[in-house]
């Protein structure tokens with residue numbers, strides 16, 4: 001019987017690769033501890049965690065955003081309003097659908113959690129670049145080919161050697177739930 005996400009994550013952890021700036025030489029435990037500490041500090045200061053992704057990763061961003069708000073009492077924001085996304089894509093460019101709203105809201109004390117199986121989707125990569133240049137904390141979750149653009153940008157990067165979208169997305173769900181559990185106030 002699995003009792004918590006540590007059990008489920010164990011297989012993920014065995015093959016997970018992480019990098020954490022500035023030294024980029026971090027164990028998984030250290031990476032999750034770093035992420036937890038940043039999140040707890042951000043919560044006590046009333047800052048915001050923005051979560052982004054495309055397709056299934058957009059759903060995952062919404063899912064974890066809701067869990068973080070309910071269980072961890074963290075202020076979160078996702079960009080899943082179809083009217084807003086289609087207007088930005090139509091009037092500006094799909095590559096800018098996350099950067100545009102972030103430009104108006106993100107502060108250097110906030111965090112961006114960017115989820116992408118390929119690690120190369122231009123709209124997510126652009127948002128990571130923007131957040132990083134602003135000085136916000138950037139956490140990336142990627143998979144598939146080891147060299148991807150998001151891994152070059154994030155302060156904390158989780159990469160899984162998954163070859164399919166289904167495997168990548170399932171692994172990312174484990175990682176995100178493990179993080180969420182670590183900062184939860186209640187566990188319902």
Ligand SMILES: O=C(CO)[C@@H](O)[C@H](O)[C@H](O)[C@H](O)COP(=O)(O)O
Nearest residue numbers: 054055056057116117118121165166
């Ligand atoms: O769920 C799947 C595939 O399983 C798709 O919806 C997938 O999320 C979409 O094709 C995304 O656009 C892929 O983008 P990314 O995760 O590589 O950034």
